Amino acid sequence: MSGISVKAGGISLETPGILASGILDENGYTMKRILQEGAGGAVTKSIGMEERPGYVPPVVFEAHGGIINAMGLPNPGIDNFGDEISKAKESSKPVIGSIFASTPEQFMKLAERMVDYGVSAIELNLSCPHVRGFGAEVGSDPVLVKEIVKNLKGSISIPIWSKLSPNVTDILSIASAASDSDAIVLINTVRAMAIDIYARMPVLTNTYGGLSGRAVKPIGLRLVYEVKKELGLEIIGVGGISTWVDAMEYVMAGASAFQVGTALWNHGRSVFNEINEGLASFMNEHNIKSLAELRGVAIR
Numbered sequence: 001m002s003g004i005s006v007k008a009g010g011i012s013l014e015t016p017g018i019l020a021s022g023i024l025d026e027n028g029y030t031m032k033r034i035l036q037e038g039a040g041g042a043v044t045k046s047i048g049m050e051e052r053p054g055y056v057p058p059v060v061f062e063a064h065g066g067i068i069n070a071m072g073l074p075n076p077g078i079d080n081f082g083d084e085i086s087k088a089k090e091s092s093k094p095v096i097g098s099i100f101a102s103t104p105e106q107f108m109k110l111a112e113r114m115v116d117y118g119v120s121a122i123e124l125n126l127s128c129p130h131v132r133g134f135g136a137e138v139g140s141d142p143v144l145v146k147e148i149v150k151n152l153k154g155s156i157s158i159p160i161w162s163k164l165s166p167n168v169t170d171i172l173s174i175a176s177a178a179s180d181s182d183a184i185v186l187i188n189t190v191r192a193m194a195i196d197i198y199a200r201m202p203v204l205t206n207t208y209g210g211l212s213g214r215a216v217k218p219i220g221l222r223l224v225y226e227v228k229k230e231l232g233l234e235i236i237g238v239g240g241i242s243t244w245v246d247a248m249e250y251v252m253a254g255a256s257a258f259q260v261g262t263a264l265w266n267h268g269r270s271v272f273n274e275i276n277e278g279l280a281s282f283m284n285e286h287n288i289k290s291l292a293e294l295r296g297v298a299i300r
């Protein structure tokens with residue numbers, strides 16, 4: 001759609017909304033379909049070295065304004081994922097390979113395989129809040145984050161995005177450590193839980209999970225705004241976006257593009273086209289030629 005195409009994190013997107021990792025993106029057919037229906041790009045489910053079944057259900061709980069999940073990073077393993085990427089790439093839109101690991105060496109191996117599979121960029125999952133040894137446990141150590149990003153930037157030819165956790169006290173030190181990335185992706189889910197009062201125990205098998213959906217939008221916005229204002233890094237915003245107004249708030253807070261996850265469960269695939277149309281008509285009305293003109297305009 002003219003006017004809302006953007007350059008973000010080293011790639012070009014026809015439309016600024018990207019499918020977020022973990023929602024309908026373990027399968028090439030569903031990614032292709034979502035890409036054909038208004039998404040500008042798709043991030044794959046986070047893929048690791050080995051196949052993982054994930055946790056035993058219940059792994060998802062519907063909370064007020066969002067969902068709490070602790071899936072346990074189920075995925076088919078990197079060796080079994082090439083066909084899904086090939087299928088998604090039939091859309092001719094960018095597919096971004098999300099990877100998780102616990103050491104810089106494993107991140108390198110996974111990134112190299114993703115490059116072989118033909119992805120347009122790599123998203124490092126440095127932020128999953130509910131699996132020991134991965135995700136946020138790696139992503140809350142600035143020294144490790146710096147080493148992982150530096151290693152990859154030194155030898156991988158495609159853009160590297162670092163997806164960070166909101167569950168840290170000082171986001172600026174982690175974002176600074178990841179500043180060699182082509183984009184910082186904010187935010188992953190917010191650590192949370194639910195209790196079943198009749199069973200007198202936590203609902204999720206894993207006890208703790210991550211909250212996503214509308215309830216987390218103000219948290220995501222604050223983190224995007226703060227990192228953009230203080231560090232000026234390129235940012236892709238994610239967290240609670242379900243309308244074009246939500247997306248515009250993220251852009252005005254400093255995001256170059258944005259991702260949508262949980263809203264696909266509530267609104268279905270039409271969410272991307274609805275957001276695209278809303279953004280285009282707002283820009284028309286206000287005589288804005290490119291979304292980049294609005295990036296960060298709310299920052300004071």
Ligand SMILES: Cc1cc2nc3c(=O)[nH]c(=O)nc-3n(C[C@H](O)[C@H](O)[C@H](O)COP(=O)(O)O)c2cc1C
Nearest residue numbers: 020021022046125187188212213239240260261262
């Ligand atoms: C069921 C589910 C699975 C997810 N799996 C992943 C994942 O594998 N890797 C990742 O980086 N983020 C994962 N996420 C986080 C989302 O990509 C996103 O950062 C978060 O849900 C906030 O966006 P939203 O409110 O639009 O869903 C998952 C989220 C949900 C709800």
